[in-house]
Amino acid sequence: MNPARTALITGASRGLGRALAGRLAEQGWHLLLTGRAADDLALAASELARTTEVIARAGDVADAAHRDELLAVVTGWGSLDLLVNNASTLGPTPLHRLEDLTAEALSRILAVNVVGPHALTRAMLPFLIRGGGVLLDLSSDAAVEHYETWGGYAASKAALDQLALTIGSELSGIRAYAFDPGDMRTAMHQEAFPGEDISDRPLPEEVAVPAILRLLARRPPSGRYRAEDLLAETAVEAPPEATSTASGGPA
Numbered sequence: 696m697n698p699a700r701t702a703l704i705t706g707a708s709r710g711l712g713r714a715l716a717g718r719l720a721e722q723g724w725h726l727l728l729t730g731r732a733a734d735d736l737a738l739a740a741s742e743l744a745r746t747t748e749v750i751a752r753a754g755d756v757a758d759a760a761h762r763d764e765l766l767a768v769v770t771g772w773g774s775l776d777l778l779v780n781n782a783s784t785l786g787p788t789p790l791h792r793l794e795d796l797t798a799e800a801l802s803r804i805l806a807v808n809v810v811g812p813h814a815l816t817r818a819m820l821p822f823l824i825r826g827g828g829v830l831l832d833l834s835s836d837a838a839v840e841h842y843e844t845w846g847g848y849a850a851s852k853a854a855l856d857q858l859a860l861t862i863g864s865e866l867s868g869i870r871a872y873a874f875d876p877g878d879m880r881t882a883m884h885q886e887a888f889p890g891e892d893i894s895d896r897p898l899p900e901e902v903a904v905p906a907i908l909r910l911l912a913r914r915p916p917s918g919r920y921r922a923e924d925l926l927a928e929t930a931v932e933a934p935p936e937a938t939s940t941a942s943g944g945p946a
């Protein structure tokens with residue numbers, strides 16, 4: 696019998712991370728989940744533990760001691776099939792124009808969205824390489840477009856894209872994806888649009904998660920992929936590498 700596949704998902708207590716964890720649990724993956732709020736994370740982990748083996752470690756992805764805790768778990772596993780750098784911050788909300796974004800606020804955005812994920816990726820690379828695993832960095836259309844007040848977050852997502860795409864070109868033994876999930880009806884999205892009705896946006900399990908499962912099943916070349924492209928390709932049964940390596944669009 697093959698050993699269970701293993702995944703580390705940052706920011707898995709709600710939103711996309713939680714939804715993806717649920718689908719992977721149904722497929723028998725063993726999961727290591729993070730998030731800062733220990734109670735929220737414990738609740739998610741206890742729900743998922745009815746289906747599969749789940750380890751929860753509460754902490755901030757920007758905190759080196761927290762990342763060391765994650766490394767200890769994965770070292771115990773011996774290999775890692777999937778690292779999802781999903782935890783992210785918008786920075787101060789309501790979102791600020793760049794002229795009002797302080798150096799401290801931008802530093803925090805970059806620490807959570809870029810420096811922490813890069814440090815975590817470096818720590819996990821030997822384990823990903825061992826099994827030819829997948830690095831999945833959560834991008835945004837803001838990485839390739841520019842919108843008023845989104846500058847700090849957008850710069851961080853553009854930087855994260857560059858890290859994923861460069862690792863993909865440096866290491867042929869793994870797959871490295873920058874993945875744009877499109878708009879999703881989550882706490883982060885509501886925070887970005889305070890007071891607005893966001894009920895027309897799809898839930899993570901409706902578009903983004905099926906697209907990620909498609910990526911994991913097909914393992915196209917490392918690159919930048921958008922959820923909507925992956926699902927459109929599924930509809931016409933075209934190979935994903937034909938059209939989806941670089942693109943943008945409003946979200």
Ligand SMILES: NC(=O)c1ccc[n+]([C@@H]2O[C@H](COP(=O)([O-])OP(=O)(O)OC[C@H]3O[C@@H](n4cnc5c(N)ncnc54)[C@H](OP(=O)(O)O)[C@@H]3O)[C@@H](O)[C@H]2O)c1
Nearest residue numbers: 706708709710711731732755756782783833878879881883
């Ligand atoms: N929602 C959208 O429309 C949209 C669009 C494009 C891209 N994205 C990207 O998709 C990803 C998921 O977004 P989402 O909408 O699902 O967000 P969400 O609902 O706000 O969930 C974010 C998760 O990350 C955790 N988290 C936040 N900051 C953290 C930190 N510093 N350290 C560790 N965990 C942290 C949160 O738990 P705690 O608060 O307890 O830490 C939570 O579990 C993000 O990378 C986001 O940039 C979202």
